[in-house]
Amino acid sequence: MKLLKTLLPFAFATLAASAAAAETMKMSVTTSFANSGLAEVLLPEIEKDTGITVELLVVGTGQALELGANGDVDAVLVHSRAAEEKWLAAGNGTHRREIMYNDFVVIGPASDPAGARSAEKAADAFADIANAQAAFVSRGDDSGTHKAELKLWSAAGIEPSGDWYKAVGQGMGAALNTAAGLDAYILSDRATWLSFENKAGLELVFEGDPALFNQYAYLPVNAEKYPSVNAAAAEKLEAWLTSDKAKGLIDGYQIAGQQLFHFNAVAE
CATH class of the missing domain: 3.40.190.10 (Periplasmic binding protein-like II)
Known part of the structure; x- marks a missing residue:
């Protein structure tokens, strides 16, 4: 019993530390990112490398940008440059980073x-x-x-x-x-x-x-406009998405011997 009493505080402390280390962010993404199966490849690696659990809201580009414009997500991953630039011009995001294309x-x-x-x-x-x-x-x-x-x-x-x-x-x-x-x-x-x-x-x-040609871009939501946005997690995710690790996973993802996406991000 004495041993159990000794271990319990340690166990609770470990669980508390794990919970504190875990971080969650929301990202609205296109259906093609989810339907292709690429998300299932990337998300576990993102969590393993960064400690961030990325919750996806899977919708079309228009809805994905609207979620960002409402401050309901921390970042957006979409594929319509004209719509993205209009969204940025309205002050909804901080910048646009190209990630991959097909x-x-x-x-x-x-x-x-x-x-x-x-x-x-x-x-x-x-x-x-x-x-x-x-x-x-x-x-x-x-x-x-x-x-x-x-x-x-x-x-x-x-x-x-x-x-x-x-x-x-x-x-x-x-x-x-x-x-x-x-x-x-x-x-x-x-x-x-x-x-x-x-x-x-x-x-x-x-x-x-x-x-x-179909370019996908990552757009962090403007934390100055929406203070609830997890800007730090969005920044960490961007760094990961532009890394050599991401390049290998994106370029290496194939179905029936065909490459589905091509990495074209360059970290600043």
Whole structure:
């Protein structure tokens, strides 16, 4: 009993020290970061190396930035530069740091009824789909992917509408499921497409246009605007995301032998 009484204070002190060492921060991220499986690779290593438990709020880019603008998260990881710069200009964040990139791809029925495979540019592929009035699924959710899609329609000189164009207002995985069910075309980030299991009769029908480049950036929320923000944890996380350890994990993450993301961060 005496030994137990001696050990108990030590045990409680150890637990208290562990609890004190643990740190939590919230980060809003795009669905593609979560759906790709990369988050499952990075988060345990982040916690091991920094002691920070990162809680993810998985939404589209528009919602992710809104969470940051409301001070509901400590940092944001998204992929729509124009929206990010507008968000920063409003004083919601301190700066923008590019972390990694991949690309968008046009997915469609294996039979390719619109002939998108023969297009020279992504905008031409979109024009072919519209001219054929082939079924097209749009995320329609103000995400980075949705913004990229709208930019391509604009480049094609088309304002999509009609029964063939179906905006679902959902994340990338759910939108791909809808496209698979309808045997429809869709714009997807490459990472989510490669990790998507319910491909049904869909295939990658167009890729490689520089217009499909997809940059991901990290934006710490402005602690001067929102004093509750854990700026210290956000700074530690940024340092980790721009480290050689992060580079190895990001560049090394593959599905079916294909690299899903490319590290392009340089620590300041």
